[in-house]
Amino acid sequence: MYRFKDAHGRVIYVGKAKSLRSRLNSYFADLSGLAPRTRQMVMTAAGVEWTVVNTEVEALQLEYNWIKEFDPRFNIRYRDDKSYPVLAVTLNEEYPRLMVYRGPRRKGVRYFGPYSHAWAIRETLDLLTRVFPARTCSNGVFKRHSQIDRPCLLGYIDKCSAPCIGRVSAEEHRRIVGDFCDFLAGKTDKLVREMEQQMNDASVNLDFERAARLRDDISAMRRALEKQAVVFGDGTDADVVAFADDELEAAVQVFHVRGGRVRGQRGWVVEKSGEPGESTLEYLVEQFLTQFYGDQAALGTAADGGRDDVANPVPRQVLVPVLPDTSDELETWLSQLRGSRVTLRVAQRGDKRALAETVHRNAQDALTQHKLKRAGDFTARSAALQSIQEALELEDAPLRIECVDISHVQGTDVVASLVVFEDGLPKKSDYRHYAIREAAGQGRSDDVASIAEVTRRRFHRHLRDSGDVAEGSAAVDDGARASARVDDGSRASARVDDGPRASARPARFAYPPNLFVVDGGAPQVNAAASVLDELGVTDVAVVGLAKRLEEVWVPGRDGSPAEPVILPRNSDGLYMLQRVRDEAHRFAISYHRSKRSKRMTASALDSVRGLGEHRRKALVTHFGSLARLKQASVEEITSVPGIGAATARAVLEALGAASPTESAAEGSVAATPDSPAVSQASAPVIGDDRSTAPG
Structure with a gap:
């Protein structure tokens, strides 16, 4: 190795x-x-x-x-950003729930799948909950409807048996869930026969309404079965893999067959290494089996004991186009992952050969579509990077671009975001959030100081990771917060005894950007450039992108002021810089909103004497929001453990709710205009506020 x-x-x-x-x-x-x-x-x-x-x-x-x-950049990688979607049945709960699930397997939960798309699971649930009305709601929704003693919409339209309000007992609901699991496990003929017998009995007894409902239920069950075509009559569990490749790239498709039915399909297009021995079909098969099943087995099946009725990520049989030289070793390794015998073979005849040919045609179509799509995308990105290089007179094309944006409300809750684009595409695993520590002023100068702080923290981290700054340096602690959507694994580095920061995995920010973009004009650019000069970083270009005229500002040379560079409005380079800037703005806004929301929730109750942090949290958790707490009565608030009548009245007064006498006289609860919640909620957000979802 x-x-x-x-x-x-x-x-x-x-x-x-x-x-x-x-x-x-x-x-x-x-x-x-x-x-x-x-x-x-x-x-x-x-x-x-x-x-x-x-x-x-x-x-x-x-x-x-x-x-x-x-994560070596030159290795072939078969990956996407999600694990298998499966249908999970939480048998470990009193009232089991049906849900779409991704992630590691848990004990006491039964899984069915894999499915190619989450919407395929929801479509199956929508058909089958008519026949098996089990609950699909979250625990929070279940608890809320139990408290208000009223079912949700699914309960009203008979797609849920409404155990939350006691319409069925726990034993009856578990029997419904058991029938649902039997149906998905393949015991369909028996269920259909039983329902047909019940329909005939209802018709004989002149109960035509029940007979019609059973007829529609049987039709729904058959439609669900039609969506999963039977390809292997012997109920085989297998994955069928096929490749289509050219000199530079390869497309792989895999069909997942469980119980003789095609349950899902996945595909990737990867770049080939170009080395003669590492571009062969045998090498591609070996790499796919190693990476794909290694990733899937990491989800874990030990909690379920390796049972056949759960979605085991490693099937009993894998059909491949050719057997690699290491096929025996691969079989041994796959068998260890599954916990039972796994065979690796080439389909020669019959149904398996026919399905293998179908998968191969899918791989060929995927490679053709990728070539047509990539031609436009790759050309546009290359033109944009070249345009930026020429306009800014850079030595090389900016293959890695980082951008910083600041977000705050009148100098409070100041945060920053750093987004990363590599080869013109966002690399979200390297996104970072920063909570600004040194913001002390107001307005424009505050943004300049914040830009300087983020630049210092980011490049101090770069120098430290690359070994140019000692770990114990007191200059600046990075303190960046990684995106909540992506686990970058950077904290998993191994340490040894002979060094303060000896890691088997180099930190991500040991790579400096080719181009560092700040959201702003001359002051912001000068602040960032000054920090880089202070740290001795000379191989990173700095520019600013001002929103007003979309000018690209570059720092002045030899003490001269910063100068704008005007790119044509239809320039691919300007479009890419705008896209990077807008992504940084969106990422900063989402983090700022989360911080502001937490602060507002806490500050509205801060003035209540005797109400500590734990009881504030208990109140908000019990009622779900400040708006619902504001509408509650004193009796309802005192039902929360630890809250007395005097404290309850103080809470309503702090929230600006009407007193009990006013509420009885006027028949409504209104917020006073001067309440803290109203004044804070109406505060404006600095900058464009178009997008909220992170990542």
Whole structure:
């Protein structure tokens, strides 16, 4: 096993070879004879490390672990941003719930799937809840409707048996859920026969309304069955994999067959390494099996004991176009992941051969569509990066762009965002939030100071990760908050005893950007440039993008003032800079709103004497929001543990709610214009407020 590293110590490629000498000689031969991707990897590499293992099974496991840990940019990656969507039935609850689920398996929960899309699960649920009216609501919704003693809409239209209000008992609801699970597990014929018998009995007894309802239920069940075509009559569990490739890229498609029915499909298009031995179909199959099933098995099936009635990510059989040289070792490894025997084979005849050909046609179509789509996208991004390079007179195209934006309300709750674009596309795993510490003034100068602080913290982190600044330096603590949507794994680094920051995985911010963009004009650009000069960072270009005229500001040289660069309005480069700036603005706004919301919730009750943090939290949790708390009576508030009548009246007074006598006389509860909640909620947000969802 060997690893190539770049000048920053970041692993850029992971591979395995029986003869390391011959493999390295193939890399460092005539560069003109290498494929473009391989040539770029060799020119980027600054060193190589290797590890000796005993068996090829160990090599497969170590290769998967390294690719997962280091995320090398030149390795083939079969991945997307989500795990399998499955249909989960929470049998470990008193009233089991049906829901769409992604993530690790949990004990006491039964899973069905995988499905290709979450909407496919919801469509199946929509059909089957007519027949099996089990609950699909969250625990919060279930509890709320239990308190108000009124069912939700699904309960009114008979798509839920409404156990929340006691329409059915826990035992009856569990029986409904059990029938639902039996249906999805394949015991369909028996259920259909029983319902047909019930329909005939109702018709004989002249209960035509019940007979008609059962007839419609049977029709709904059959429509649900039609959505899952039977391809293997013997009820086989298998994954069917096929590839279509050219000199540069390869498309892979996999069909998931469970119980003889196609339950889902997934596909990827990946760049080939270009090395002769690593562009063959056998190598592609080996890499796919190693990475795909390694990722899926990480979800875990140990909690379910490896039972066949759950969505085991590793099937009994995997059908591939060719068997790699390491097929025996792969079978052994896959069997270890599943906990039982897994066979790896090539389909030769019959239904399995026909399905393999269908999957191969899907792979060919996916590669063709990708080529047509990528031509436009890649050309546009390349033109945009080249336009920026020429306009700003950069030595190289800005393949990594970082942008900073500030968000606040009149100097309060000041936050910043940092977004990253690589090759013209957002890299959300590197997004960061910053809570500004040094914001003390008001208005424009506050933004300038905040820009300087974020720039200092970001590049101090870069210098520290690259080894140019000691860990114990008191200059600046980074303190960046990673995006809540992405787990970047940066805290999982291994430490050893002989160094303060010895890590097996180089930090993400050891990579400096080619272009650092700030939201603003000359003052903001000068502030960022001054910080870079102070830290001795000389290989990063800094610009600012002003909103008013969309001017690109560059810092002055040799003490001269900053100057604007006007890019044409229809320029691809300006469009990309605007997109980066708008993404930073959106990311900052979402974080600012979350901080402001938390502060407002706490500050509205801060003035209540004797109401501590825990009881404030208990009140908001019990009523769900300040608006509902404001409308509550004194008796309702005192039902919360620890809240007395005097405290309840003080809470209503602090929220500006009408007194009990006023409420009885006027028949309404109104907020006073001078209440803290009203004045804070009406405060304006600095800047455009178009988007709220992070990530």
